Amino acid sequence: MSLTEDERALLTRYLQQGVGSSTERLAAMSQTEWGVNFSGTQEMSAVRVLAWFSQNRQEHICVKFSSTSDVPLEFMIFFSDTSASAIVDAVTAPHKEQLKEVADLLFSTIGEVSNILAQNVLACLSDAYDTTIILTVPEVSRGAKAALLGESLELYDGRKDALFLANVQLHSEKIAAETSMVIIVNETSLRNLFKSKS
Amino acid sequence: MRVIIVDDNDYIRSLLEYLLQQAHHEIVGQAATGQQALELCASAQPDLITLDMSLPDMTGFEVLPKLHANHPHLKILVITGNNSEHLRDEIFELGATALILKPFDLKSLREAINSLSQEGEDASS
Numbered sequence: 001m002s003l004t005e006d007e008r009a010l011l012t013r014y015l016q017q018g019v020g021s022s023t024e025r026l027a028a029m030s031q032t033e034w035g036v037n038f039s040g041t042q043e044m045s046a047v048r049v050l051a052w053f054s055q056n057r058q059e060h061i062c063v064k065f066s067s068t069s070d071v072p073l074e075f076m077i078f079f080s081d082t083s084a085s086a087i088v089d090a091v092t093a094p095h096k097e098q099l100k101e102v103a104d105l106l107f108s109t110i111g112e113v114s115n116i117l118a119q120n121v122l123a124c125l126s127d128a129y130d131t132t133i134i135l136t137v138p139e140v141s142r143g144a145k146a147a148l149l150g151e152s153l154e155l156y157d158g159r160k161d162a163l164f165l166a167n168v169q170l171h172s173e174k175i176a177a178e179t180s181m182v183i184i185v186n187e188t189s190l191r192n193l194f195k196s197k198s
Numbered sequence: 199m200r201v202i203i204v205d206d207n208d209y210i211r212s213l214l215e216y217l218l219q220q221a222h223h224e225i226v227g228q229a230a231t232g233q234q235a236l237e238l239c240a241s242a243q244p245d246l247i248t249l250d251m252s253l254p255d256m257t258g259f260e261v262l263p264k265l266h267a268n269h270p271h272l273k274i275l276v277i278t279g280n281n282s283e284h285l286r287d288e289i290f291e292l293g294a295t296a297l298i299l300k301p302f303d304l305k306s307l308r309e310a311i312n313s314l315s316q317e318g319e320d321a322s323s
Contacts, residue, residue: 021281029301092209098216099209108209115207115252115279116300123282130284134259137206137252 003043003162003187010194012041014128015166015183018121025116026170030090034172041166046153049165049182053078054146061107062148063114065135071125071193073185075135076152077114078145083170083177084110090175111138117181129193149182162187199245199311202227204235204261205277206254210300214248214277217304221311232256239269246273246314251280251289259292266293273314277302 003011016038023034061084065075079087088109092099099105115138122133141148156163166181201223203214215225226242229235232253239247247265251258258276265274276289279300289297298310 025299025301028303095213095216099212102208102212105209108207112207112209112279112300119279120281123280123285126280126282126284132259132282132285132288134257135252135280137254 003190007191007194008043008162008164011164011183011185011190012166014124015041015121015164015181018124019117019166019168019181021124022117022120025120026091026113027172029113029116030172031094032090032172032174034170037169037171039167039169041164043162044165046156046158046163049163050146050149050153052165053149053180054144056145058082058145059142060145060148061110061140061142062145062152063111064139064141064152065114065118067122067133067135069133070131071133071185071189073133073183073190074152074155075118075121076149076182077117078148078180078182079110079177081142083175083179086175087113087170087177090172107140111140114138114140125193129197131193131196145180152182153184156184160186160188162190199223199273199315200226200242202229202235202238202242202244202247204229204232204247204253205250206230206252207250210250210277214307217302217307218248220304221308223311230254232258232261235261236264236268239265239272244272246275246311248275248277249294251276251278251285259288262289262292262294275310275314 023036026034059081061079063077067073088106161184164183168179170177203211205211227238229238232255273295276294276297296310298306
């Protein structure tokens with residue numbers, strides 16, 4: 001890990017800013033107010049995150065995005081099964097009848113909620129540095145948290161990539177959901193991006 | 199208007215279908231990929247297409263200019279989860295006629311489509 005303190009602080013700031021600004025849009029989806037709390041954002045080694053995740057054996061849903069643009073990165077959001085179901089129920093409530101026929105509504109909806117969270121974070125980076133960061137369509141999968149993360153680490157290279165973990169609570173009138181966000185980003189690309197405006 | 203819906207997400211396509219029908223538009227096709235969108239536009243000749251910028255086979259940045267070049271009179275409403283101003287400028291440069299953010303509701307959809315209809319009336323008068 002060779003990101004400087006300032007670089008880590010910058011990325012953390014954009015992450016928190018982006019997720020924080022999602023609350024208004026989540027509120028529009030579910031027609032209720034939402035709040036967001038960050039309980040921690042830090043750069044960690046993959047081994048440490050895997051060890052931490054392996055302590056939780058509950059089924060989780062992982063939504064993964066990649067970007068192959070000027071800033072190669074992977075963005076993963078993990079929800080417990082319970083949290084995911086609660087979020088989907090809240091978000092689909094206004095149009096429940098119309099959405100009855102949607103195949104696999106849970107995966108579709110949690111993919112879209114995650115899309116809004118991830119896109120909001122990247123929009124902060126895009127606007128700060130006049131760059132376009134395009135995400136792939138979300139890949140949604142279910143399994144044990146550590147196993148889901150392990151699958152996503154195939155391309156991770158600890159010599160070149162930085163891994164950030166953020167724990168975020170999303171809450172509204174009817175739910176309290178805890179999510180983990182993992183961002184893996186190429187250090188050199190990120191550094192070049194930050195330098196482009198310094 | 200005759201509308202094609204383009205989004206890889208079932209939930210979004212279903213929601214758009216319902217809301218557009220509520221607003222009395224005719225859905226003439228739905229596509230989950232960029233290639234399907236291009237083919238459908240050629241065969242169904244819609245007035246309006248709603249376009250997601252993240253598709254499994256190509257990004258909206260690839261689809262958008264092709265749609266605009268092949269169908270210059272087609273109204274293209276981009277629907278995106280990304281609220282970046284930088285991205286918005288690029289999207290309009292590539293040929294989008296209007297843009298709304300996800301999540302959308304009936305009101306925001308109606309306002310966006312009404313602005314497209316008004317544009318058409320202004321151009322023809």
